[in-house]
Amino acid sequence: MAWGTFGFRSQTLNMPVEAEVLIPQAGYKSLKQEDNYKVIVLLHGVRNDRTEWLLKSQIFEMVKELPVLVFMPSAKNSFYVNTYTGYRYMDYISKEIPEFIRTHFRVSDKKEDWLIAGSSMGGYGAFVCGLNHTETFGNIASFSGAVDITDDVLQIPEFNMHQLFGPRSENLVESTNNLFYICDMIEEDKRPRIFMCCGDLDFLRPMNERYYEKIKDLYDVTAYWGEGDHDFIYWNEQLKNMFKWFCPEDLRNGYFMGRCGNDFC
Amino acid sequence: MAWGTFGFRSQTLNMPVEAEVLIPQAGYKSLKQEDNYKVIVLLHGVRNDRTEWLLKSQIFEMVKELPVLVFMPSAKNSFYVNTYTGYRYMDYISKEIPEFIRTHFRVSDKKEDWLIAGSSMGGYGAFVCGLNHTETFGNIASFSGAVDITDDVLQIPEFNMHQLFGPRSENLVESTNNLFYICDMIEEDKRPRIFMCCGDLDFLRPMNERYYEKIKDLYDVTAYWGEGDHDFIYWNEQLKNMFKWFCPEDLRNGYFMGRCGNDFC
Amino acid sequence: MAWGTFGFRSQTLNMPVEAEVLIPQAGYKSLKQEDNYKVIVLLHGVRNDRTEWLLKSQIFEMVKELPVLVFMPSAKNSFYVNTYTGYRYMDYISKEIPEFIRTHFRVSDKKEDWLIAGSSMGGYGAFVCGLNHTETFGNIASFSGAVDITDDVLQIPEFNMHQLFGPRSENLVESTNNLFYICDMIEEDKRPRIFMCCGDLDFLRPMNERYYEKIKDLYDVTAYWGEGDHDFIYWNEQLKNMFKWFCPEDLRNGYFMGRCGNDFC
């Protein structure tokens, strides 16, 4: 598997951006065929950047022999929305990045092969971008996502919620940034598959349970709970469940973690 | 914790070299004091490079709040020795790298605070550099180390053992590269502490058991066995035991994995 | 010369930040002595990042045999000030970065050995940070700096001047961010040495001529004009003049560009 670090100019954000990319290597099994890679856009949490999953989890170890490209962008503390102050992070994540990936790599163009995932703020980001762009993402995976942005526990001064979402009351009841609102707005045949998890000690557990209750009868939802906190001890374990849910056939065909079965890792 | 990637010119190898470095951030707890960081020189396996531990394990997650600097060099398939063909990798790892670290970072100068560690070829490397340079390294940690280089199972054409060690028979019975030989040569007061582990399915398990038997009465050895194979599923778990063995006080003082206790991670 | 890329957590900005660093290699000539490196904090222009000077100029080629550490941070479109919206970029550049450098590298602690430099927005940044922090920077170098932030030509919507500086009229007449104001506020014995340049085709040439007239009798100013535009064709050439002005003795002692005189490049 190849690992690349990209710096490029984002037209949407009008500034330089960077991303970490894990790319399946041509030559391995079926990878010579065009348009065969699945895609995971993997989002970080607050006060972090594109390196978070790479450094704190074993994502590389898990994906190294799978025909899956992983794209990890940096998005500051934007909560992955088009912010109230005019920074179009949702467009960057949901339109510009997929365009960049399709142009520069040989990936599948079927949305069933595209997954947007993330932890904490990135879990919210996976939901809000995924539900607002069902034409691109057929799958969403949230790891202890900050799924209720109206909840008091997220109204931390440092997060600058007003700069992101605007004044709290008027904009967030019926807002496409409100996950509890938008989930009802999507036609049945367009709904993505959903994976979500949250540990029992996690401070975001209550909102995750609420959101699961909200969507479980509307969507094909796979949920994991169990013991764990808001950290990468829990998320690294859940990552394994996510792969089993996202691409089970590839796991049967390729090695998943452990001693490498070919020369590409 | 800061993460840096360095490229510099090695005088010993007379070529450009690179390393990944995890650096404790000044300001955290006691880190303002000089000469306070412990050091881990962490070595990769065959056909790999400085990024191996960083990508395949959760080393960053484990060390992020500890006063420990981790230095991960690239050393190709050198087995970390001064090779028969003249490439002085042991000098690079054991003399030049510590000099680079001491010159550029504020680290402890007590060998009790220095650990050399690695997996597979790197486990052998940790032993061979550590036992040959007891003036620098007070601690050795081997993860499924290739500890018996005379063993048939390691005589793989690709490893070019002759180019590394010379003709097999003459040079390796009484050779400072032979771990079974050199371990008897070190005076008692100079012997490093040793950590070693190897899983039950690992093809290098027999030689690790033999070596443990050889050294257990001569050295302060902490050994872990258990279930596992020659891979990063096992080594990531054992890394936790290694930290508990290397710096238990720091674990009590700092957070070890999990939600970050300060703003530096 | 070693080249490193650092990622660390900024306490001032409360987010992950990155920088490119060129570090003199220990062992070369006088570099074994402590506290011997001079320091250049080198700032990028708008819509760019820490890689700008590294990629677009021959800075590495010029500094490779000099006892000078070059630190290139990313600072988005902040104009290197403590912004009106609360992002403390000036503190990051002028306090936190020097602290990081002093803690992690063996640099001179004399301000005569410290230079802050930059192009365009970074030229303004060099001036505004340098003049506001004369305790740290004994030298300022501006390459076509955006020295008059009240000038119409800089009131571009994309720059979000109001978010950076506040409402235009009230805050910028007597403001420490206004270079035309602060230059009169510094006691004679605290004034830094100044290098500035701007080509004849550069759209910022008029304001640079105005500022030169303003400061030439108050400061030790070395100015270059000549033919050129607002680009790295001109700035790469002027970089050579900057080194001759900043560290002429080092140029006599070390090689400056051209075939390397030792093994470290």
Next chain:
Amino acid sequence: MAWGTFGFRSQTLNMPVEAEVLIPQAGYKSLKQEDNYKVIVLLHGVRNDRTEWLLKSQIFEMVKELPVLVFMPSAKNSFYVNTYTGYRYMDYISKEIPEFIRTHFRVSDKKEDWLIAGSSMGGYGAFVCGLNHTETFGNIASFSGAVDITDDVLQIPEFNMHQLFGPRSENLVESTNNLFYICDMIEEDKRPRIFMCCGDLDFLRPMNERYYEKIKDLYDVTAYWGEGDHDFIYWNEQLKNMFKWFCPEDLRNGYFMGRCGNDFC
């Protein structure tokens, strides 16, 4: 223009390898069309690596608005040949890298759009790979190339010529690694266009003059001489001539150095 750093596993060399890549950004002028990028494989000199051209020249500045992808691999001191000791660097450069580029990026498949270039050892490498693989490279550019490997001035112990080329006399008279031999072996309709340059103070000037005399009536050769030494002061200037020779239409259509004409740089 996007800048990426790749690490991947080379099947040819059976080890991890890395490369710097400059990639035209989709969206710029005609770049939406498939298979439109030209390709430059750009080779470093002895004791250097993939970062050499990036750091020491203004290659990024020159190519930033051109529809040209630049790929800069690391190849140690291999002289870019399939070495006598079994390291297949020519295959890596001439077969595996083009395959990697074609698989992962949308580049032209016409050899007229492919250029292999390099300085010093890399200039020899451009010739030896280009002349041995005329099916891939339609253009060769040598910057002070080490074009006569039998010359005494190149028989430096550190270069290990015997490990690269075998015993000097027998193998190098009629050897496809001998540029003075192979140039006569290529059918007229397969001959690549050639660019070469060497300054008047350069210690490799005599052999470059000899080689020019050898090939000037056989090939379409563009040669630059002039004042200069074996360094990046000279090579950075000559790079501009190389672009004018390689892609003159693109220079007319795009900006070449200087202030960026679009948002992608």
